[in-house]
Structures are given as structure tokens and as C-alpha cells.
Amino acid sequence: MMNGAESLVRTLVASGVDVCFSNPGTSEMHFVAALDRVEGMRCVLGLFEGVVTGMADGYARMAEKPASTLLHLGPGLGNGLANLHNAKKAFTPVVNIVGEHATYHVEHNAPLTADIEGIARPVSGWVKTSMSAKDVAKDGAEAVAASMGVPGQIATLILPANTAWEESDGPAAPVQPVDRPKAPAEAIRAAAAALVSGEECMIHMSDTALMGEALEMAGRIAAKTGCRLSCKTSNRRWERGAGRVPVERVQYPVDIALKQLSSVKHLVLLGAPVPVAFFAYPNKPSVLIPESCNVVEVAPEGYDLLAALRDIAEELGATDIEPIRQEASKPDLMSGELTPESIASAIGHFMPKDAIIADESVTSGRGLMPFTAGTEQHDWLSLTGGSIGIGMPYATGAAIACPDRKVICLEGDGSGMYTLQALWTQAREKCDVVNVIFANRTYEILKGELMNVGAQNPGRKAFDMLEIGRPDLDWRQLAEGMGVPATRATTAEEFNQQFERALNEPGPHLIEAWM
Template identity: 45%
Template structure:
């Protein structure tokens, strides 16, 4: 066991058995996960995970989903956990399998998504032989996990797993990785199973709330209330808007929030812009910032002659909730301290379709907003074309909006798989660039196999457009004939309709806003997945 924070609990049940039908370490792991509320596993297993696969098949209350690529499995677990609030399980094969899934584990960690990643390991006696697939799994896992454990005996598996789950549900740990040696998985459990004592959640900081109230009163229109959380609810938006109205402060969210409730029944919230120059301009007059579940904003990258910190030099910072914590309670306490009463949002007019012209960022936003079904889940990886869509959907039907907090592309289609699995009664809309989608197209197969209600919109601008935008900004010159081939998706041009159909998902290509509007309406009304390749002007 390699987790230094593990602590022993008291035995709560005796399960000592021997013989051929005794539960083994794999059963103990899956049993502890099910007992802890984990009911879904996204998997891409191999030989070292066969005992875990068998245990999954024996475990009542656990549903499994096969993914053809590990990055799809990790992203799907992220989407499932974001929508349910409960940890999901991922099952991966040794170090190379973990390596393939690390990008979306990184995104899940940055989003504070509760997730248990189980990675099979060689039997302990086999490690000395440096077999072809041997790797430093613990070292790799630590880069994308809050905690890594490796049970050293089947008798410790249930205790260690229950302790890990307890930390995930309290919020001080989000992504936990269990490295499971194969001989620990196949060996019988012979000792009493223990469970850890519960640990209390951290208490709210009342003095910090009072200090924040005083700060915002004094700062007036030079104050900023900055929100960040695993989930921004309608109530949180209403409370934040009330605080802004009572003090005159600006209210913004971080550039990417893991999950936001939005739509015409919700107070609209403005994001800190992604682009560094726009962000610096938006925040230039802030004298005092109060952070609620947010980190102090920084630029995505370093740029010549631009600061890394986005708040002005000398700006005061007060935090009243840890980064990525639940924020409704501290916002309510802050509103009470200020005497700020919530009000109903101003009713926005219904969104209008994008007309009959070409597909641009503006017409894309209008078409998406006008056709979005009530209760939809939008998974946004639109990158260079998404700002107008986010703004337009403030007037759309009530929906949830999922953003990529980690910045590693290829997140949206896998996260859509998880969101649709978690919420089978809600339509999922995935909007992604063609460059991003090329990282994880295997997600389409899992959508087809599960008959998941997902509409995928591929924004086909035939390029990594964001790289062309960033190249001159970072001081590397303007794209030209020698560098554009590194950013263009042509010669050949991917045919996303054929790619979708090859994975079992029907597809259609459109190049006008009117056709996009019609295609979206048809897709949302048709059970199962559909892909729309939207060719941008």
C-alpha cells in the first residue's frame, strides 16, 4: 500500500473463507466499489485484468461498458461522474493502457471529477523479469491522480478501496488510481474485511465570509466575484447575481467550468475570456477579487510581453471556498452577510435560428440555441468557434453545459458517452472541432453500441485553427506556406460522415445554417446517435 494518508479502521464484518469458491482480491475490490456507490465501469481491459473482468461479471449492481480506446474510457467516466455526482470506475491494462488514457484523466482531475481508475499490474513475482509491458504505473498515475494506492495483499483491498472512496466523496480527493497486481487479484481473501472510520468534511470559514462581504462593499464596481466549481447550479447563479446587484461588483466564472446549469430560466454568467488579451482587458479595473471555489485566474500559456497572472498588479484577493469545492453554501452565507436577496432572472426571448447563410460562429450559435431540447446536456469542445454559441444558449431551453477544464483535446465525444449513459432520459449535444474529434473517434462505436442519444456536431474548418491564431500571438511569426501544413487537415480531408458510418453512427454533411438547423432538429428527435459534419465558411 503506497498511500501515506491511509489509516486503519475497525472491522465491521467477518468474511473469512477458504476453498475454491472463496472471494478473491478482485471480488474484494469490485465489492468495495459497489458498496461505496460505484455502479458503472468503462473498460478497455487486457490479460492482467481478466480476474477483475470476471469479478465485474459476478457483481450485482455494476454495469460495464466496453470502449475501444482507453482515452474514451477515461473521458466517459468523467462525463458519467459529472452528471451523477458519484464516482465512476475505469479499468485499464498496465502502463501502456494508462498512458493512452492519461489525457482525459488529466481533464477529469482539473475538473475535480470523482473517478476511480483501476489499472492492472503484473503479478508481483513477475515484475523482476521486466516483461515487455512492464512500466512504472505508480509514477505515471501520480501525474493525473490525487492519490495512488497499490494493495499488497487481497486482505487489504476492501479496506484501502473504501478509504479511497471516502476521500472522493468528501471532495479532498477526486481522481484516485488503484494499481492492482494480478496475483493480488487472483488470490483468495482470508481475513476480516475492515472499513475506515469516516472523516469529517471541512467546516465553512465564517471569518472569511465576513471579510469577503466587507471587501466587496468597499470595492464597489472595482470588485470581482469569481466563481469556479465542479457544478454551478441555478441557485448559485442567482446568489452570485444578487451579490453583484447588492455591491456593484462584477460577477464572472472561470474560463471553463466543469458543469453549469444554463438557459432562459437561469441568471446568465459571464466567463473570464480564454484569450489572454481579452482576459487582461476584462479584468484591468479590478481592485479586489473574491474567489468562491475558483483559483486566481492565469493565462493558459506564457506569452512574450504579457503577464501570467490575469488580475492587475496589486489587486487584493480573498478566498471563501477552496478551488473546485461546492459553492452554494458559502455563496448563500455571503449573500446573507450582505443582505442580498435573490430575484427571478429576466426572461430572455426565445432563440432564433441562424438564417440561410453560411455556417459561421454566430449562425452556429443561433442554430444550436434555437433547436436545443429542454434538459439537454451540451458538451462543448468548439474552441475557436464557441464563444457566440455559449452566449446564444443563454436564451435556449434549460440545459447543462460541460466544459473542458484541463485543456487536453479529444475530451468531448468520450465525455458525451458518459453523460448519455448517466442520463438516458436527456439528449446530449456534443460540439467539437474536427481536429479535436480526430483524437477519440472510437467514442462513436460506444455510442452506437449503447444506442446513446447523442448528437455530435463536427465543426469542419479543416485545420487546427487555434494554432494558427496562437502562432503570431506567442511571437513565432505568422503562418505561411512552410508552417500551415502542420496545422491544416487537408490532403486528404477527413470524411466525417464516412468515419461515423464506419463506427455504426448515421451521418450527414451540411454547409448552410438553415440545413444545420434542420439537421439538429431531426437528430434531437431521433433515438440513438447522429453525427452532423458542419462545414464552416
């Protein structure tokens, strides 16, 4: 006989889901045991569920297909919620397998009993509890297809323990995900009209428009019409570097973003909504474009953005035009004081070809863009949902997806502490990740925000909540305690040398940039 757990593992593999990021418990033991009976599923352990879900996000961003997670009942899912929120906002496909008590045991309200569907729903586009071992495989195939729906989303399949151990009908056939919808013809024409209006026009993009042929096509339209190309502050994945089509990112600080967008007369949206402020501030607007701006929504996230851009280019006779391209340029190394700029210079200078940047550098990294624009081609992953603690997990997941590429994780010391357990998985799986910790010993962003929101007369107690020194963290010890070699850089020269060396050695490294 084949039990429900094994039927599910076989169905996942048949559906193309061949990595499972796991933090299992008792209810998931049959799933775990099935892993040894099924070929083709790689299983990666995380010591905390926020690491597990963040890894699944990073993996799917690079692999362009979902991984599964294996989580232990409601609290295990709860621990993974923040990074699932980030994945949700990135429209990343993720398939969660969440264990549950046996169907007949739930009514007894044992300690771990919780409303798992209720916990899942705020982050999941698809939620289902399998009620019989015979349903598990079919539900699993549906979960995979749902995760790859339009747009990508979180699918959460809840697996009562007895449906895992009871007899199944064997694996289910994969379910074909729906096709990407096409943008309507009138939206294409409206976009083309805006682009040839003679007034300032900006194509604002995210999702798949920031990659491959779609990005090239946007570059052709820009070359033909002189329009601006912009993207969200934070994107699931953004292809950048010398020779790629350059795109300006909408800035995080509201006043700067308002200025950046103040002259735009026509905003053409492809896979991105109208830019809005990250937070509301007293007496500042939520919407960042001028009221008079003409907005043309061509297609939202999950649509066929390449086809939409090609259709626009055809309307404009731009399909054969050479795209605008970023010129090559590498910053020189700096010396002396270690600053965000000197670190940005080193990153631009040493960037290896096809690197993956897993960015969660928050304030310290705001100046990184110009230093890296013209360097070797790379992918840039961003904190899409604003929930800090994704950096080292998604760096790890990206490294699992792309073992031949170097991952550079840019991490704040404050944000890194949320999910530092990811370092252990990097060590176990020998991931090629260079983790750079911007160690400024404060929640620096909050010091600015305290003023931005107009808080009056903050004093010692308030600042104590924003400073994470006293005692200082020692990231060398934290990393080495989890098996990752680590160094501290206190000058630009030390950083430059340590960063170059770390890039040239296999396996994970951590550099604490002590500023």
C-alpha cells in the same frame, strides 16, 4: 471462496460506484469475470483508454459521484492520461483500477512491465498498489473515499493479477468521504466588505458554485450589491439558460480577458483561483487582473461553496432577495452560408430542455455563449485541462449518467480525431448524443497562436503542421464505420434541418458541419 477481484467489485458497488468504463487486458480478466457474479455494476467498453477515462469524467460531472475505470497496466493507463489530466483539473472524482503483473512476476521485466505508480502519480491524488488479495477490498473502499476527497481527485488502485485471483476476506465496508470544509468567518466578512465597498466587485466562481442553490445565492448577492458574477473559461459543469443566474465567462484570448477584468477593484474567489492566461505570450502578463486589485479568497475548490455564499448573503441581508435572472430569448435560425454563428443560432434555437452541452468546439465555439444564454436550461461541460480529445468521450459518459437527457457534443475536427473511438461506444450503448463536428480542416486555434507568440515568417512547412486537410477527413464515413448515422451540412439550412431531426431521433447521430 471469493477472490480478490470479486471482493473489489462488491466493495465498489457497496460504495456507490456502479459503472465501470473498461478497456481490459489479460491481467484484468478476473475482474471482468467477477462482473457476472455481482449484481449492480454496469460495464461499458471503450476501444481506446482515452475514451474510457474521458467517459468516466463526463459521467462523474453529471452523476456527482465517481465511476471506475478498468485499464491494462502502465501503457493502458498512459493512453488514458490526457483525459485524466482534464479530470484532475476539473476536480472530478475518478477511481482507476489498473491491472498489474502478479507480484512475483514484476521482477522478470516481461514486455508490459512498467512503473505504473510513476505513470499514475502526475494525474492522481491517491495511488496505491494492493499487495495481497486480502487488502484489495479495503484498498478499493479507500480509493472511492479518496476520489471524493477535498477537492475531488483521481484515485488509482493498482491490482496485481494474483491479488485478483487469490482468496480474499470478502468485501469491505464503504469508507465515508470527508465533509466539505467551511470557509473561515474572516473570509466571509472580507468578501462582504468588498461587496459593499462601492467599488467595482466581481465574484469569480467555479466548481459547485455554478450549480443549483449556490448559483441562486450568488444571484441574490448580485441583485443586492450590483456586483459582477464571473466564472473560469472552462468549468467542470455550469448550469445556464433562461431563468438561471447569468454568469460571464472569463475570455480565452488574453487581450480580451485583460480588458474584461481591467476595471475590477475587488475579486472575491469561490472555488476558483485568480484568472491567469492559458499560455504565456511574449510581453504579455500571466495574471489577468490589475495589480492593484484586492483579492479575497473565500474558499477554494471542494469547500462548501453554498454555505459560503449563504454566509456572505446573510452578512449582506440578501438571503431573501430575488436573484438576478437570465431573460428568456431564443436566436432566430440563419440561412445561407454555414458559419459558426449560424450553427450557434441553431443550437440556441433548438436546444431541448435539460440538454447537456459537451463542449470541445475550440475556436469555432467561442461565439456560442451569447446565442445560448437565454435558451432552455442546460448544463455546459468544458475542456478543463486544455488537453483536446475529451469532447466525444465526456459526451458519452454524460449520456450514460443521464439517459433521459439529450447530449449535444460540440467538437472540432482536429480535437475530435484524438478520441474518435468514442463514437463506437455511443453506438453500442445507444447513447442519446448529437455530435456536431466543426469541420474547418485546420487546427484553427494554432494559426492564431502562431501569430500571438510572435513566430516569424512561417511558411509552407509550418502551415502544413496546422492544416488537417490534404486529405480531407470525411466524418460521415468515420462515424458510419463505427455504427453512428451521419450527415454532412454545407449550408445553414441543411444544418438546421439535420440538427432538428437528429435531436428528435433516439440514439447517437453525427453532423459534419462543413465550413
